[in-house]
Amino acid sequence: MKIAQIAPLAESCPPRFYGGTERIVSYLTEELVRQGHEVTLFASGDSITSAELVPCSKMALRLDPAVKDMTPHHVMMLDQVARRAHEFDVLHFHIDHLHYPLMRPFADRTLTTLHGRLDLPDLMPFYCAFPEQPLVSISDAQRRPMPPVNWLGTVLHGLPENVLPYRQTPSADYFAFLGRISPEKGPDKAIEIAARTGVPLKMAAKIDDADQRYWDQVIAPMVAAHPNVEFVGEINEFQKADFLGNARALLFPICWPEPFGLVMIEAMACGTPVIALAHGSVPEVIDHGVSGFVVNSVDEAVAAARSIGRLDRQTIREQFELRFTAERMAMDYLAAYHRLPALRQTLQLDILSIPQNEGAIRMPIPSASVEIGAAIAG
Secondary structure (H helix, E strand, O other), X not given: OEEEEEOXXXXXXXXXXXXXXXXXXXXXXXXXXXXXXXXXXEEOOOOOOOOEEEEXXXXXXXXXXXXXXXXXXXXXXXXXXXXXXXXXXXXEEOOOOOOHHHHHHHHHHEEEEOOOOOOOXXXXXXXXXXXXXXXXXXXXXXXXXXXXXXXXXXOOOOEOOOOOOOOOOOOOOOEEEEEEOOHXXXXXXXXXXXXXXXXXXXXXEEOOHHHHHHHHHHHHHHHHHOOOEEEOOOOOHHHHHHHHHOOOEEEEOOOOXXXXXXXXXXXXXXXXXXXXXXXXXXXXXXXXXXXEEEEOOHHHHHHHHHHHHHOOHHHHHHHHHHHOEHHHHHHHHHHHHOOOHXXXXXXXXXXXXXXXXXXXXXXXXXXXXXXXXXXXXX
């Protein structure tokens, strides 16, 4: 199958530092190539991939000091995609909604994974205007605020099995916080949990310009006031294995409708349990009492933190391997691709062309296509 993956240009694929969407696009692209598909990746020029790379910016836009507005760069990328659209069986977009008007002629082989929150008021009239666009959610919780749209399915994120090594016995003892310093991520709650349990906390996080004031006025004074809290700053992929693998637990005290939360399965890959507040996708990702604890308050999080040693790290790793590998994610997306009208039509034509013996029982084409489609999806 010839597949185009269209990534955001804010980060490279994979990102050098923080960046969940681009990381997932990279993992999906590499796994599809490994499975024998012909993949073209539209992404920043500093991306590293085994697919054909179409460089749509010199480098990750967030790291380019000359870039003030990312929109023109994405529009230029979409022009390249549109000019080559006829080459692909599937056009898989990861850039939210900028492409919808341009891609209407190709909607029968276009799929969009929505990676962000969908409860923003401006999105309701937008998706009402484009109800035919085939969409994939990254959790069932993410879908709840949406009007009726053309959902093809929910595909939970996955990681390559060997990208983060399992660690049976951590060489240190601390709670980890990994993500962004922003109110919705709950860094203040993470500090409170660490302070109340007496366990050291290491915070590896980036600070966006939009959150600089929150850091200066709220979080930085809290870090300074608690000697057991260490702010590490933004870390890269190579540092992540040690940071997560050596932690007693990952603290994920979010207070917003998190669409997925990639760091949760990154911790699970290391065998590290997760303590998370029950917002957004958390109950879909964490098996309570197995891979971590899903709690409803800071008080419950403190109690969970004191019981975290009861969870088995080997079992947590096994849950990751069962539910959150890149191979499983790619198979789920392939099933979604085969639900697109253009691919369903191709499948029916392939069935019509299959030679049959004169005396054979002939199945009606619709029934046969349904059965084969189900086998592909299953």
